[in-house]
Amino acid sequence: MKIDPTVVRSLPLFERMSDADVDTFLNLASARRVLQGETVFKQGQHADSFYLLVSGRLKVTQVTGDGQQVIVRVVHPGELFGFAVALQRPDYPGTATAVTDSVALAWPSELWAQFIEQNGTIAVSAIQTMGRQLEDAHTRIREMSTQEVERRIAHAILRLSLQAGRKEASGVQIAFPISRQDIAEMTGTTLHTVSRILSSWEAQGLVECGRQKVLVRDFSGLSLLAEGARD
Amino acid sequence: MKIDPTVVRSLPLFERMSDADVDTFLNLASARRVLQGETVFKQGQHADSFYLLVSGRLKVTQVTGDGQQVIVRVVHPGELFGFAVALQRPDYPGTATAVTDSVALAWPSELWAQFIEQNGTIAVSAIQTMGRQLEDAHTRIREMSTQEVERRIAHAILRLSLQAGRKEASGVQIAFPISRQDIAEMTGTTLHTVSRILSSWEAQGLVECGRQKVLVRDFSGLSLLAEGARD
DNA sequence: CGCATTATTGAAGGAGTTCAACCTTGGTGG
DNA sequence: CCACCAAGGTTGAACTCCTTCAATAATGCG
Numbered sequence: 373m374k375i376d377p378t379v380v381r382s383l384p385l386f387e388r389m390s391d392a393d394v395d396t397f398l399n400l401a402s403a404r405r406v407l408q409g410e411t412v413f414k415q416g417q418h419a420d421s422f423y424l425l426v427s428g429r430l431k432v433t434q435v436t437g438d439g440q441q442v443i444v445r446v447v448h449p450g451e452l453f454g455f456a457v458a459l460q461r462p463d464y465p466g467t468a469t470a471v472t473d474s475v476a477l478a479w480p481s482e483l484w485a486q487f488i489e490q491n492g493t494i495a496v497s498a499i500q501t502m503g504r505q506l507e508d509a510h511t512r513i514r515e516m517s518t519q520e521v522e523r524r525i526a527h528a529i530l531r532l533s534l535q536a537g538r539k540e541a542s543g544v545q546i547a548f549p550i551s552r553q554d555i556a557e558m559t560g561t562t563l564h565t566v567s568r569i570l571s572s573w574e575a576q577g578l579v580e581c582g583r584q585k586v587l588v589r590d591f592s593g594l595s596l597l598a599e600g601a602r603d
Numbered sequence: 604m605k606i607d608p609t610v611v612r613s614l615p616l617f618e619r620m621s622d623a624d625v626d627t628f629l630n631l632a633s634a635r636r637v638l639q640g641e642t643v644f645k646q647g648q649h650a651d652s653f654y655l656l657v658s659g660r661l662k663v664t665q666v667t668g669d670g671q672q673v674i675v676r677v678v679h680p681g682e683l684f685g686f687a688v689a690l691q692r693p694d695y696p697g698t699a700t701a702v703t704d705s706v707a708l709a710w711p712s713e714l715w716a717q718f719i720e721q722n723g724t725i726a727v728s729a730i731q732t733m734g735r736q737l738e739d740a741h742t743r744i745r746e747m748s749t750q751e752v753e754r755r756i757a758h759a760i761l762r763l764s765l766q767a768g769r770k771e772a773s774g775v776q777i778a779f780p781i782s783r784q785d786i787a788e789m790t791g792t793t794l795h796t797v798s799r800i801l802s803s804w805e806a807q808g809l810v811e812c813g814r815q816k817v818l819v820r821d822f823s824g825l826s827l828l829a830e831g832a833r834d
Numbered sequence: 835c836g837c838a839t840t841a842t843t844g845a846a847g848g849a850g851t852t853c854a855a856c857c858t859t860g861g862t863g864g
Numbered sequence: 865c866c867a868c869c870a871a872g873g874t875t876g877a878a879c880t881c882c883t884t885c886a887a888t889a890a891t892g893c894g
Contacts (some may be wrong), residue, residue: 434741434745436745436749437830437831438749438831440748440749442744442745442748442749444741444744444745445741455734458730458731458734459731459734459735459737459738460731460734465738465741466741485727488723488726488727488730489723489724489726489727490723492719492720492721492726493720495719495720495723495726495730496716496719496720498730499689499719499726499729499730499733500689500690500691502730502733502734502737503686503689503690503691503733504690505737506690506733506736506737506740507690507696509737509740509741509744510665510675510676510696510697510740512744513673513675513740513743513744513747513791514665514667514673514675516744516747516748516791517671517673517747517788517791518667518669518671518673518791520849520850521849521850551871551872551873552872552873552874553872553873557748560744560747560748560749561850561851562850562851562852563872563873564850564851564852564873564874564875565849565850565851567873567874567875568850568874568875570873571873571874571875582859582873583858583859583860583871583872583873584872599668600668600669751881751882752881752882782839782840782841783840783841783842784840784841792882792883793882793883793884794840794841795841795842795843795882795883795884796881796882796883798840798841798842798843799842799843801841802841802842802843813841813891814839814840814841814890814891814892815840835894836893836894837892837893837894838891838892838893838894839890839891839892839893840889840890840891840892841888841889841890841891842887842888842889842890843886843887843888843889844885844886844887844888845884845885845886846883846884846885846886847882847883847884847885848880848881848882848883848884849880849881849882849883850879850880850881850882851878851879851880851881852877852878852879852880853876853877853878853879854875854876854877854878855874855875855876856873856874856875856876857872857873857874857875858871858872858873858874859870859871859872859873860869860870860871860872861868861869861870861871862866862867862868862869862870863866863867863868864865864866864867864868
């Protein structure tokens with residue numbers, strides 16, 4: 373599969389890089405199309421590649437010993453993922469599943485150290501990607517420690533509508549299929565609680581939702597709720 | 604304050620670097636002694652430096668809008684911290700407080716990009732540090748999502764005893780003063796619950812504890828508990 | 835020695851889970 | 865083309881783990 377350099381150019385990772393360097397990187401990469409529901413890699417699998425999401429959307433999940441699933445991250449276009457090498461791990465700590473049809477670039481893990489050491493731009497970008505993820509993770513920890521479920525769900529929905537929102541006539545729609553179960557796995561609760569809360573929000577006119585979809589009607593109303601301004 | 608290059612050499616960050624390069628880095632750094640209870644930087648403060656902990660131990664806390672505190676990280680010797688620059692943030696997202704007398708090296712934030720771009724070794728180390736932190740954060744998220752308080756506390760105590768344990772006659776002591784409140788802020792619960800659980804563990808002979816101290820007597824017993832093998 | 839900080843423990847209450855039953859939706863194969 | 869059924873969603877009721885409130889005790893610093 374061939375990738376158009378101009379598409380790639382627009383991604384932050386490459387924007388400060390010379391044309392020649394971009395070509396070098398692209399020549400070493402292989403592109404991969406992943407259909408909705410398919411996985412790029414599975415938890416525990418040998419980490420032979422690291423990836424860049426070109427288009428689409430992925431979720432990265434981890435399964436605990438007793439079979440419970442948690443969504444640790446949503447991958448948006450332009451982000452690096454699957455860089456287990458960077459953590460000096462032989463295997464992937466989670467499973468990456470496409471929630472929409474997606475395209476990813478893959479490089480062999482052996483090239484990671486070489487990329488980072490030889491190209492400062494890549495190093496800085498990689499660090500920024502990880503930094504943003506680290507902040508997200510800390511935000512989530514803070515929320516899970518201190519906030520009740522309703523506020524956590526509000527934050528999660530607001531974040532998704534910002535990172536993956538599509539403007540519609542009546543509000544902002546989250547641009548990929550997302551189930552109650554998914555939201556529960558992102559906020560550390562159960563699908564039952566998520567369902568109850570979304571229903572109550574719908575009654576209040578804050579959101580509109582259906583099977584695998586959520587549309588934010590009243591962004592500022594939801595923000596108030598997220599910030600703890602209880603009715 | 605002067606720093607001995609041989610001390611620094613033993614840290615992973617510098618171990619693959621040439622003597623000349625180590626000197627260059629040390630000449631640009633300023634060393635800072637931080638006494639127990641003092642802060643290296645405060646949440647919201649302008650991020651003018653990034654740091655490396657040479658000795659001692661720090662906790663990094665965040666305070667939420669409504670005044671609740673959360674410990675987002677414990678910094679152990681040899682680790683980078685306060686690299687807000689890397690996240691393209693003008694300010695520190697948390698407060699770093701010494702829990703034991705500590706020594707840290709500080710570099711001006713402006714040097715970060717230069718360090719990373721020019722020295723591949725530093726870049727790879729920085730990425731590994733962040734990667735490890737990211738994994739820790741994901742582990743914590745997973746635990747908070749799926750495990751009950753007792754198991755979370757068990758995991759936290761085990762982790763601390765591995766990362767900061769000092770062998771004593773009757774077990775492994777956590778090598779810095781740690782209160783019930785601290786443990787609560789690390790596991791997303793209240794000091795009351797922590798106190799109750801530690802008391803019950805003490806009765807079972809798993810730990811021994813006093814004011815600001817915890818000693819693990821039965822590591823494997825506690826591990827069993829952490830893994831969910833209920834009595 | 836006095837007092838602030840830290841810790842313990844009981845009792846009451848509540849937010850959210852668990853269990854259970856039922857309803858909706860949309861894809862697919864007869 | 866539409867009937868069927870699996871996957872996703874809703875909602876009630878019971879229960880429980882943990883928090884919150886409250887009061888008292890221990891520890892160690894100045």
